[in-house]
Amino acid sequence: MSEQIEQALNREYEAGFVSDIASDTFAPGLDEDVIRRISAIKDEPEWMLDWRLKAFRTWQKMEEPDWAHIGYDKIDYQAISYYSAPKSMADKPKSLDEVDPELLRTYEKLGIPLVEQQMLAGVAVDAVFDSVSVVTTFREKLAEAGVIFCPISEAIKEYPELVKKYLGRVVPQHDNYFAALNCAVFTDGSFVYIPKGTRCPMELSTYFRINELNTGQFERTLIIADEGSHVSYLEGCTAPQRDENQLHAAVVELVALDDAEIKYSTVQNWYPGDENGKGGIYNFVTKRGVCHTNAKISWTQVETGSAVTWKYPSCVLKGDNSIGEFYSVALTRGAQQADTGTKMIHLGKNTKSTIISKGISAGKSNNSYRGLVQMHSTAEDARNFTQCDSLLIGDKCGAHTFPYVESSNPTAIVEHEATTSKVSDDQMFLCQQRGMDPEKAVSMIVNGFCKEVFKELPMEFAVEAGKLLEISLEGSVG
Amino acid sequence: MLTINNLHARVEEKTILKGLNLEIKPGEVHAIMGPNGAGKSTMGFVLSGRDGYEVEQGGATLDGNDLLDMEPEDRARAGLFLAFQYPVEIPGVSNLEFMKAAVDASLESRGEEPMSSAAFLKKAKEACAQVNLPLAFLKRGVNEGFSGGEKKRNEIMQMILMEPKLAILDESDSGLDIDALKVVADGVNSQRSADRSFIVVTHYQRLLDYIKPDFVHVLSDGKIVKSGDASLAKELEAEGYAWLEGYDIEENSEASA
Numbered sequence: 001m002s003e004q005i006e007q008a009l010n011r012e013y014e015a016g017f018v019s020d021i022a023s024d025t026f027a028p029g030l031d032e033d034v035i036r037r038i039s040a041i042k043d044e045p046e047w048m049l050d051w052r053l054k055a056f057r058t059w060q061k062m063e064e065p066d067w068a069h070i071g072y073d074k075i076d077y078q079a080i081s082y083y084s085a086p087k088s089m090a091d092k093p094k095s096l097d098e099v100d101p102e103l104l105r106t107y108e109k110l111g112i113p114l115v116e117q118q119m120l121a122g123v124a125v126d127a128v129f130d131s132v133s134v135v136t137t138f139r140e141k142l143a144e145a146g147v148i149f150c151p152i153s154e155a156i157k158e159y160p161e162l163v164k165k166y167l168g169r170v171v172p173q174h175d176n177y178f179a180a181l182n183c184a185v186f187t188d189g190s191f192v193y194i195p196k197g198t199r200c201p202m203e204l205s206t207y208f209r210i211n212e213l214n215t216g217q218f219e220r221t222l223i224i225a226d227e228g229s230h231v232s233y234l235e236g237c238t239a240p241q242r243d244e245n246q247l248h249a250a251v252v253e254l255v256a257l258d259d260a261e262i263k264y265s266t267v268q269n270w271y272p273g274d275e276n277g278k279g280g281i282y283n284f285v286t287k288r289g290v291c292h293t294n295a296k297i298s299w300t301q302v303e304t305g306s307a308v309t310w311k312y313p314s315c316v317l318k319g320d321n322s323i324g325e326f327y328s329v330a331l332t333r334g335a336q337q338a339d340t341g342t343k344m345i346h347l348g349k350n351t352k353s354t355i356i357s358k359g360i361s362a363g364k365s366n367n368s369y370r371g372l373v374q375m376h377s378t379a380e381d382a383r384n385f386t387q388c389d390s391l392l393i394g395d396k397c398g399a400h401t402f403p404y405v406e407s408s409n410p411t412a413i414v415e416h417e418a419t420t421s422k423v424s425d426d427q428m429f430l431c432q433q434r435g436m437d438p439e440k441a442v443s444m445i446v447n448g449f450c451k452e453v454f455k456e457l458p459m460e461f462a463v464e465a466g467k468l469l470e471i472s473l474e475g476s477v478g
Numbered sequence: 479m480l481t482i483n484n485l486h487a488r489v490e491e492k493t494i495l496k497g498l499n500l501e502i503k504p505g506e507v508h509a510i511m512g513p514n515g516a517g518k519s520t521m522g523f524v525l526s527g528r529d530g531y532e533v534e535q536g537g538a539t540l541d542g543n544d545l546l547d548m549e550p551e552d553r554a555r556a557g558l559f560l561a562f563q564y565p566v567e568i569p570g571v572s573n574l575e576f577m578k579a580a581v582d583a584s585l586e587s588r589g590e591e592p593m594s595s596a597a598f599l600k601k602a603k604e605a606c607a608q609v610n611l612p613l614a615f616l617k618r619g620v621n622e623g624f625s626g627g628e629k630k631r632n633e634i635m636q637m638i639l640m641e642p643k644l645a646i647l648d649e650s651d652s653g654l655d656i657d658a659l660k661v662v663a664d665g666v667n668s669q670r671s672a673d674r675s676f677i678v679v680t681h682y683q684r685l686l687d688y689i690k691p692d693f694v695h696v697l698s699d700g701k702i703v704k705s706g707d708a709s710l711a712k713e714l715e716a717e718g719y720a721w722l723e724g725y726d727i728e729e730n731s732e733a734s735a
Contacts, residue, residue: 430566433551433553433554435554435581436583444575
């Protein structure tokens, strides 16, 4: 039976194609000059360059962290190219008609049509290809509601006050090694601003694609939900199948002002490498949101890709009565390694957080949950509930849980539940005895295991996530 | 319908079935009785193709097709249904979703369209009512938190929806009170027809008061040692299994339960 499961898991990566697009790519290497060149290409104001250089100097003094339960070859930061853009972007296209058709085809192949008429109604998309944003759809319609949704490179020029006020305030430059690197070299990403009292009229989403060989992707996302506003945002990620490892070090900052709500969903499907661990994306990501009074931030992630994942979307519950949520499905197979979880920092009174983490390990992969729940002395009557479930498929994989709980307030309540289970031969046989083939059986059992998280995803994406899981599991049974 | 010919099978290193012969015609109900460890459950698992049960010799055909050569799911699609003695839980997968996937898999294997959700829901509600389970059970996870009796009734509901040619009920009466037993028996009786056959595996005669078998067989040490009509069950009830030649309670207890 476990042999069947293995086979189903070793299915090919569907987004692994390479697009043939002429690019302007920097030679590998990183120094201040490279940062100046990035800033110059982006036509950035002086303050932005200064900010980058400061971050670079900070980064140079830092050391790569090694506390996570992952192992990988040392990254040579001088062997990476820090900028790559499709040639046709040199004169930035004004509309979709001017976008290189090959680029549009790339996104179409990934199931993300960028032609507005063909798009899912009610979803605006920002497409980021290597280092630049290719196109952002539905901008006019959003502008009518006062919503700003644009590449961050554009926001730096057009909304400098907003960017200056919030950039690096949730995740400071010196926060960690990868965040500092991102501050120095980030090239693009999405910027969102929802005005006071506004409910964003459509789902916003960004699709990230790494195409060029030997490039890193360092995107930066900043979402500001002003008082009483509401937004739901989704990001998706894919990369071609390559033998070399590629680095992805993103930073996402969320600001939910008083009474605001941000729902942030991720479907991460970077190339995971082959079954022996050759190639694949190194995914070192810092995501954090701050909640002001009565605000709510909800992170939902479905992580199926990357060779190595190091990612802890977190909430700082600064305002009283604020709410933080983290719903996660992390699937590892082959030789993938994931060390992922969340931090819930309770500062305000009556703050609440919920953590539901579902880890699925197959093949010879390693899947770790790492979470921190911190109740500060000011967090009167704060509450946390954590549920952390691991599902093992086969007998060569590992599931690990590293929960950290720190409470400095006697009125705070922290609950932690954890389970580990296996897809059992009994379950497989029951499904087969009812006429289902083994692949259907595994995908159904795993989907059932993830149900609590999938129901948190926006509808269209819940279907997508279920399918992605099915694809990832195909061949894992035999 | 089903022909079992000199079937020998083992689990790990232990041979459990030692020359089993059985012939079942369409529409017949056969009861298999016998002491613990005789191979009653093993027979169901071998016929349905469970991993770890190895056939040493002999064969079994369903409607002339070599059953033992087929994948478990293909045996199910060919019309073989096993009601489990210990039904397993599948958390988060609703009964409804599970049963629709099961019924659709069989339909698709015959090149037919899957059922519409509305049509299936209607059928499922009827089946649910038939085994006297509240409709909320359709939404609950498969066997998740069900009592022993509810699990058994859930198996019968699945049988009703699958419409098998041959259903093997593996101790579907164990652990049931008399009311639940009647529900299970009614469910089975409602499905009896000229072209559907049943193998009712049971340790006790009690179930056979409600499901009237055409034949009763006594299985001991891996083969059928005695066959008769419904009256044989009564005899066994009165005399127990101790009369079986060569049967040693110590040696055989619970070995294949």
